[in-house]
Amino acid sequence: MATRKGNPYAAMAVPARRQFASDNYAGICPEAWAAMEEANRGHVVAYGNDPWTQEAADHIRDIFETRCEVFFVFNGTAANSLALASLCQSYHSVICHELAHVETDECGAPEFFSNGTKVLTVAGAHGKVSAEAVERVVKRRSDIHYPKPRAISLTQATEVGTVYTAEEIKAIWSVAKSHGLRIQMDGARFANAVVSLGVKPKEITWQAGVDVLCLGGTKNGAGVGEAVVFFDVKLAEEFDYRCKQSGQLASKMRYLSAPWVGLLKDGAWLRNATHANAMAARLESGLGRIVGLKILFPRQANAVFAEIPEAAVESLWKKGWLFYTFIGQGGCRLMCAWDTTENDVDAFLAELKSVL
Ligand SMILES: *Cc1c(COP(=O)(O)O)cnc(C)c1O
Numbered sequence: 001m002a003t004r005k006g007n008p009y010a011a012m013a014v015p016a017r018r019q020f021a022s023d024n025y026a027g028i029c030p031e032a033w034a035a036m037e038e039a040n041r042g043h044v045v046a047y048g049n050d051p052w053t054q055e056a057a058d059h060i061r062d063i064f065e066t067r068c069e070v071f072f073v074f075n076g077t078a079a080n081s082l083a084l085a086s087l088c089q090s091y092h093s094v095i096c097h098e099l100a101h102v103e104t105d106e107c108g109a110p111e112f113f114s115n116g117t118k119v120l121t122v123a124g125a126h127g128k129v130s131a132e133a134v135e136r137v138v139k140r141r142s143d144i145h146y147p148k149p150r151a152i153s154l155t156q157a158t159e160v161g162t163v164y165t166a167e168e169i170k171a172i173w174s175v176a177k178s179h180g181l182r183i184q185m186d187g188a189r190f191a192n193a194v195v196s197l198g199v200k201p202k203e204i205t206w207q208a209g210v211d212v213l214c215l216g217g218t219k220n221g222a223g224v225g226e227a228v229v230f231f232d233v234k235l236a237e238e239f240d241y242r243c244k245q246s247g248q249l250a251s252k253m254r255y256l257s258a259p260w261v262g263l264l265k266d267g268a269w270l271r272n273a274t275h276a277n278a279m280a281a282r283l284e285s286g287l288g289r290i291v292g293l294k295i296l297f298p299r300q301a302n303a304v305f306a307e308i309p310e311a312a313v314e315s316l317w318k319k320g321w322l323f324y325t326f327i328g329q330g331g332c333r334l335m336c337a338w339d340t341t342e343n344d345v346d347a348f349l350a351e352l353k354s355v356l
Helices: 030-039 051-064 076-087 109-113 130-142 166-179 191-195 239-245 254-264 270-290 310-318 344-354
Strands: 070-071 092-097 118-122 147-154 182-187 212-216 226-230 304-305 331-334
Touching: 030 254, 051 070, 051 226, 051 254, 070 076, 070 239, 070 254, 076 092, 076 109, 076 147, 076 182, 076 212, 076 226, 076 239, 092 130, 109 118, 118 130, 130 147, 130 166, 147 166, 166 182, 182 191, 191 212, 191 270, 254 270, 270 304, 270 331, 270 344, 310 344
Parallel strands: 092 118, 092 147, 147 182, 182 212
Antiparallel strands: 070 226, 212 226, 304 331
16 A cells, blocks of 8 residues: 655554654544444444444534534545535635645545536645635636635644634634635644634634534544535535545444544543644753754644754654655654653754754
């Protein structure tokens, strides 16, 4: 199976060690696991007409304090692509940051599932789309030969570990409104953004103009699954058909939805994110004390990007540490998860110092 380029020594990695490559290297958190186990007792109705799916969707409505429509799918690529497809016709375009997952990491799925909607990228500091950049792309052309801009995709937290404030999203919303654009949010790490900003989930979603959110469960502590949350419920019409046709309707849906109950019912999702962010902060401060290392972006969530000399990267890889060097604009991406420990961070820092 083709894997991402990166550590050529990956097969030699220490098996039980927690790694900094991605938060999807982590396992399932105890709360999600317990809910799965509870859901695994006896028969329930299939295809999402079960109490777990109902309860998980209700928790999401409670958390966002609104009557949204909720769907559970297997992964983020499906969530993003199908959500965007529900906003766009084939002749439309979606504006996103040039580093956005929908552009760089989904193998053309947003275009595929919308039958040709074009992704238009913009540059922007700290991995963020700005209101001005959106305005420029929309105003660049208005003739029939250009794919008509219809949606904006924002990643929260971004691919480089920064977060959009409510004000920044609202500024984008105001441009969106004036040009008839809808806003989709890729929230693979939405929880990390919520705790980083110290806001209510509604403040950075529907109260700031987000029409549909792809809420990440996998990186937060579930085993599988993301939720597609429509704040504009009209957009959810026939979304169930889209899910089914694309192979995203789980027949034993409770195994996608029960982990959400575990994550959401008493705040585990926020505890997990708070912890991951705190471990990244510890890592950032340790790296910051090493002379000659440069931190590349403001650390606002659970990722730290640092410029580490190539020879040191090679040595760390040989010692079995896994982390990526190709995400963002170069540099090493060090990602913390719900289960990263202070010891992991300190061990990594010590080993880094020893190879510099
Ligand atoms: C991980 C991730 C996703 C989801 O990716 P899948 O592998 O399809 O589940 C989406 N957006 C961002 C920014 C991510 O980091």
